Structure formats: C-alpha cells, structure tokens
Amino acid sequence: MSDDFTGDFTGDLAGVIRAIPEEAFREPQNPLESMTGLERLRWLQQTAYFIWRHKGAARGKEGQNPSVVT
Amino acid sequence: MTDESSVTYLEDLLRALTSRGVRFIVAGGVAIVLHGIERTTMDLDIALDLSPENVRRFRDVTDSLGLRPLVPVPVEALSDPELVRMMVEEKHAIAFMLADPAMPLRKIDVFLTEQLSYENLAADSVPVEIPGISLRVVSLARLLELKRAVDPPRDKDIFDIRAIERLLHKGQSDV
Numbered sequence: 001m002s003d004d005f006t007g008d009f010t011g012d013l014a015g016v017i018r019a020i021p022e023e024a025f026r027e028p029q030n031p032l033e034s035m036t037g038l039e040r041l042r043w044l045q046q047t048a049y050f051i052w053r054h055k056g057a058a059r060g061k062e063g064q065n066p067s068v069v070t
Numbered sequence: 071m072t073d074e075s076s077v078t079y080l081e082d083l084l085r086a087l088t089s090r091g092v093r094f095i096v097a098g099g100v101a102i103v104l105h106g107i108e109r110t111t112m113d114l115d116i117a118l119d120l121s122p123e124n125v126r127r128f129r130d131v132t133d134s135l136g137l138r139p140l141v142p143v144p145v146e147a148l149s150d151p152e153l154v155r156m157m158v159e160e161k162h163a164i165a166f167m168l169a170d171p172a173m174p175l176r177k178i179d180v181f182l183t184e185q186l187s188y189e190n191l192a193a194d195s196v197p198v199e200i201p202g203i204s205l206r207v208v209s210l211a212r213l214l215e216l217k218r219a220v221d222p223p224r225d226k227d228i229f230d231i232r233a234i235e236r237l238l239h240k241g242q243s244d245v
Contacts, residue, residue, distance in 0.1 A: 013147055017156050024141050025163035031174035043175050047110055050080045056106035058198045058207050 079176055083114060085203050086135060092127045093119035095188060095195045097181070097208045097216070099226075104198055105210045107233040109226075113177035115165070117208075118148065119188040125149040128180075137168040137178060148180060158182050186216070210234055 032040055080100065087094060096104070098115025118128055129145040132138075139145060147153040148166060157163040164186070165179035184190065194212035198205045208216070214234045220227045 013143060013150070013153055014156060017141075017143060017147075017153060017161065020141050020143070020161065022161050025157060025161045027167075028140065028174070035175075044110075046079055050100075051103050051108060051111075053081075054200050055103050055108060057200050058101070058104040058196055058210075059106050 080114060081200070081203070083135065083176075083178065084200075084205060086131045087128070088203050088205065090127050090131050092131060093121075093124050093188065094128070095191045095206045095208055096198075097186070097191065097213070098179070101207045101213060102230055102234070104200075104205075104207050105213070105234075106237060107230070109230065109233070113169075113175070113179055115179045115181065117186055117188040117191045118180045120148050120151075120154065122146075122149040132168050132178065135176075136170050136172070137176065138171060140167040140169055148182075154182055185219075210238060214238065 032043065035043070084096075094116040096114070096116055098113075099109055099111025100114055102109050103111055118124065125146060125148045128148075132145060143153075143157075143166075145166075145168070147157075157166065163182055165181050168178050168180070170176035181187065191208055191212065192206070194209045195206040196209050198207045214231065217223075217227050217231045217234065223231070
C-alpha cells in the first residue's frame, strides 16, 4: 500500500473503502494470543523496558504552553 | 534482551517520526506511561496532523519501518477529508491502523475522529523529552476525559481512569 498516488484518487478509493467490511476497521484480535511463549516473553520484555526507561517523563508538564505546536 | 533493535522498538518508532519532522501527538497507553502510570501498552496511538505533506512524511517513515495499513487503503487517504469521513461515518472506524506483518504487535493507530484530531488535542498537549526525542503528549486531564468517554469502558479503561484520578489527586495534594 505504499505506492505513490498522485492527483485525485478520492473516487477510486471511495469505492474501495465502501467494499471493505466494517470489521476490518476494528481492533484486531490481540496478537499476543497467537504468539509462542518465547515471542510473548520477548515482547513483554520490550514493553517493560520502555516503561522502565520512560515512565513519568511527562510529570510536571501540565499547564505548559501548548502554543509551540505547529 | 539479545535483540537491541527490537528492545527499543517504541523509541525507534518515535525517533523516526520526530526526526523526519512528522507532526503528531502521542495518546493512549504510551501517553499514560509517560505520565507515570505503569501499564502494559502494546501499540502507539497518535493524533496525526492530516495535512498532505505531513501525511507523506508519515507514510515515508512507516514504509521505511515496514508498517503496512491493516486495510487495503493507502496511507495517503488520510489527507483526504472525504475519505476520512467515510471511514468514520460509514465504517465506524476510530483509527487507521498500521502494523508490521511479520510482528503484528508493532502497530501504530492514527486517530480518525474529530474528537481525537490533531487540532483538537494540540491545545491539551504537553511537551515531553525522552533521550534524543522531543514529543507532544496528550495532557493527563484530557486523557482522563477521553477515557471517561469510552462507552462501554473496557477493563483497561477502568484501570486507566482510576490510575489517572489517583495521580491527579496526588498532584493536587502535593501543591
């Protein structure tokens, strides 16, 4: 799905979107359930590592000026 | 922890987006963790600026990371308001999801609804620095609002609401 689209592609894609079942736009089944024990363990390690490194990085930032958002 | 490239997957993704100048605001579980709440978070939820040039930059990053849309619709569709409207109103989509086919947990959800748009969340976002990465993250108060609006709430929403309320209460009592 990464090809470059140029010009007006709304018409074509509107038909494509209409043809896709609504369920396809919903959250898929939790991929953890189809992983092996080792794969699951490695993924949970990654999550834990991110939490350990960055938990609370936003603390004390409430009320800061959001005007820098462009 | 032998695979260093995947140990920091979320960091790699955030770094790739910010280094390419993609404008976005972090929400969902990652935002909740950054605010200090321990929570198992699986994917990255973002409000993306849906201007064409920003969507192109986003597409370049997701392409380079091997992330593909879960529906057969190109990322560029995000910059077309009519197509976004169709996905929201006709398909009841909340987010446009991309994932790595080889590792579906490597997933990023781009919010589609007006309530969760970049423009709507920008005013309620805060700057956050993690090593080498400057981010905007949805504020704790706005996260609480968004979580309370989930109907029906899932177990994780109920957990998040309680944790955010505790954290906000603690913040007030620390003043």
